[in-house]
Amino acid sequence: MKIHSYIFSLLACLVIALPGYSQVDRNETLIRSALHGLEYEIKAGFSIGGTAPLPLPVEIRSIDGYNPTLAISIGGEVTKWFAVQNKLGVIVGLRLENKAMTTEATVKNYNMEILGQGGERISGVWTGGVKTKVHTSGLTIPLMATYKLSNRWNIKAGPYFSYLLSREFSGHVYEGYLREGDPVGPKVEFTDGKIATYDFSDDLRHFQWGLQIGAGWRAFKHLNIYADLTWGLNDIFRNDFQTITFAMYPIYLNIGFGYAF
Numbered sequence: 001m002k003i004h005s006y007i008f009s010l011l012a013c014l015v016i017a018l019p020g021y022s023q024v025d026r027n028e029t030l031i032r033s034a035l036h037g038l039e040y041e042i043k044a045g046f047s048i049g050g051t052a053p054l055p056l057p058v059e060i061r062s063i064d065g066y067n068p069t070l071a072i073s074i075g076g077e078v079t080k081w082f083a084v085q086n087k088l089g090v091i092v093g094l095r096l097e098n099k100a101m102t103t104e105a106t107v108k109n110y111n112m113e114i115l116g117q118g119g120e121r122i123s124g125v126w127t128g129g130v131k132t133k134v135h136t137s138g139l140t141i142p143l144m145a146t147y148k149l150s151n152r153w154n155i156k157a158g159p160y161f162s163y164l165l166s167r168e169f170s171g172h173v174y175e176g177y178l179r180e181g182d183p184v185g186p187k188v189e190f191t192d193g194k195i196a197t198y199d200f201s202d203d204l205r206h207f208q209w210g211l212q213i214g215a216g217w218r219a220f221k222h223l224n225i226y227a228d229l230t231w232g233l234n235d236i237f238r239n240d241f242q243t244i245t246f247a248m249y250p251i252y253l254n255i256g257f258g259y260a261f
Contacts, residue, residue: 037081041224043095045256047071050101051134051169051236053246059111064129065104073097073254079146091144091156099250100135109183113243114173114196123243125183128176128190136204136250138164142212157213160230167204169236172197203241208232208250216258224258 048068053060075095082088112126144158172195179185190196214228235247
């Protein structure tokens with residue numbers, strides 16, 4: 001995780017330094033790019049959302065708590081404008097981003113594999129409370145079409161492709177019981193503050209993809225405000241992972257600012 005912190009810090013410095021540099025000395029390359037309909041943008045923002053099954057399965061009886069936690073993104077985009085009056089364009093980008101959340105839920109007959117007191121793995125169906133932490137960091141490439149509604153507003157949509165550099169899907173169960181094997185198996189209770197942990201981090205896919213739609217507003221000559229919704233279309237877990245029986249998808253809203261030059 002330390003190397004990811006260094007990368008974020010480096011990119012953050014670039015976000016701060018590049019606007020001042022470009023105002024003082026816009027080089028010939030940028031001028032030629034502008035004449036050919038190319039626009040560059042450095043962006044930074046934060047995400048709020050979660051990783052969820054759709055629709056909500058019957059095993060999940062209630063959502064008792066949700067914490068989006070801090071999730072930031074830093075990256076850049078290149079836009080090629082073409083067609084009449086440069087209203088239509090294509091966006092290609094690269095961003096380093098976090099996606100994170102913590103939830104608590106009450107479940108019944110929920111497939112689970114927990115770690116016992118001696119570190120052994122116990123599989124079965126769980127009834128009771130479940131706390132889950134999801135945190136991923138990765139590189140994402142969006143490829144979108146964009147359209148200028150006016151001199152200030154634009155909309156965009158297209159696919160994105162992500163590769164996860166770090167993955168975490170872990171948590172614990174509490175105030176309930178596990179039926180080993182199936183719903184009529186031996187009963188193992190966890191009450192009076194006792195918990196059992198689980199960790200499915202290694203079962204998460206490295207590669208994820210989905211759709212991204214959003215809008216941007218040109219607040220000043222170089223400053224943009226944007227909002228993008230990303231919706232994952234492939235299950236976060238690998239095909240051979242059988243413990244959780246329903247698919248889960250990352251759905252996040254990213255809000256931030258960009259410097260265009």
